[in-house]
Amino acid sequence: MDKINIYKINQWKNKKFKFAAITAYDFSFSKLFSDYGIPIILVGDSLGMVIQGNNSTLNVTLENMKYHTKAVRKGAPNKFIISDLPFMTFMNKHQALKNSCLLIKSGANMIKLEGNIRIKKIIKYLSKKSILTCCHLGLKPQNIHKEGQYKIYGNSIKDKKNIIQEAIILEKSGANMILLECVSNNISKIITKKLKIPVIGIGSGKHTDGQILVMHDMLGINKEKKHKFVKIFLKKNISLKESIKNYIKEVKLGKFPSKKHTFF
Numbered sequence: 001m002d003k004i005n006i007y008k009i010n011q012w013k014n015k016k017f018k019f020a021a022i023t024a025y026d027f028s029f030s031k032l033f034s035d036y037g038i039p040i041i042l043v044g045d046s047l048g049m050v051i052q053g054n055n056s057t058l059n060v061t062l063e064n065m066k067y068h069t070k071a072v073r074k075g076a077p078n079k080f081i082i083s084d085l086p087f088m089t090f091m092n093k094h095q096a097l098k099n100s101c102l103l104i105k106s107g108a109n110m111i112k113l114e115g116n117i118r119i120k121k122i123i124k125y126l127s128k129k130s131i132l133t134c135c136h137l138g139l140k141p142q143n144i145h146k147e148g149q150y151k152i153y154g155n156s157i158k159d160k161k162n163i164i165q166e167a168i169i170l171e172k173s174g175a176n177m178i179l180l181e182c183v184s185n186n187i188s189k190i191i192t193k194k195l196k197i198p199v200i201g202i203g204s205g206k207h208t209d210g211q212i213l214v215m216h217d218m219l220g221i222n223k224e225k226k227h228k229f230v231k232i233f234l235k236k237n238i239s240l241k242e243s244i245k246n247y248i249k250e251v252k253l254g255k256f257p258s259k260k261h262t263f264f
């Protein structure tokens with residue numbers, strides 16, 4: 001089977017072929033998602049919450065990320081794996097490069113960094129060193145204390161201008177992908193149209209090039225914490241395989257996310 005790489009993902013954007021991505025943290029789920037056709041797997045620092053049981057992502061370490069990235073890579077040797085740089089592990093360009101390399105050696109194809117235009121110099125530097133980067137904009141869980149709450153982005157005029165500008169500047173700085181979390185539908189539509197690089201969304205409407213869900217949300221493992229943008233695909237009388245296939249199909253056909261799962 002052909003390996004998934006950034007050129008393929010860029011082609012999907014150009015051909016308007018919508019793709020599904022998901023988080024995974026271990027070998028077994030990574031293998032399942034890979035075998036059933038998910039092309040992009042994120043080893044997210046959400047593991048602090050869904051694996052370690054913390055109430056934020058702030059305690060995740062680089063060692064944690066290396067450990068889980070290695071396991072996920074073993075389950076999905078041909079898929080495109082993105083790994084998060086955790087909180088305070090990219091304080092300057094040198095630290096960002098050193099830690100990105102460690103994640104790449106653990107099996108990642110691309111490194112995801114939460115941030116805004118303040119990380120543009122880091123993105124530029126990583127790009128010069130041939131590291132693929134994904135910039136995570138909108139709701140940024142690593143900023144929880146600064147923001148005070150998890151909120152939707154793009155409703156105020158200021159938010160709207162800021163986030164569109166951020167995405168454009170980060171693309172110019174060399175970012176290879178943008179992930180938008182909880183960004184209102186019309187803003188993520190504008191960003192996806194304006195950028196040449198692929199845009200993946202979570203809680204950001206149906207217009208992004210790809211969609212991503214945290215696997216525990218998609219499988220309904222965290223029922224008591226269900227967010228508006230989440231759809232549980234694993235249902236009574238539906239197998240794990242069918243639920244993953246349905247997720248891929250609904251994203252491809254533009255059926256998920258529906259209006260019910262979108263912030264306007």
Ligand code: KIV
Pocket residue numbers: 023042043044045046047084136179181202212214
């Ligand atoms: O860490 C993570 O799992 C993420 C997703 C919410 C996209 O960043």
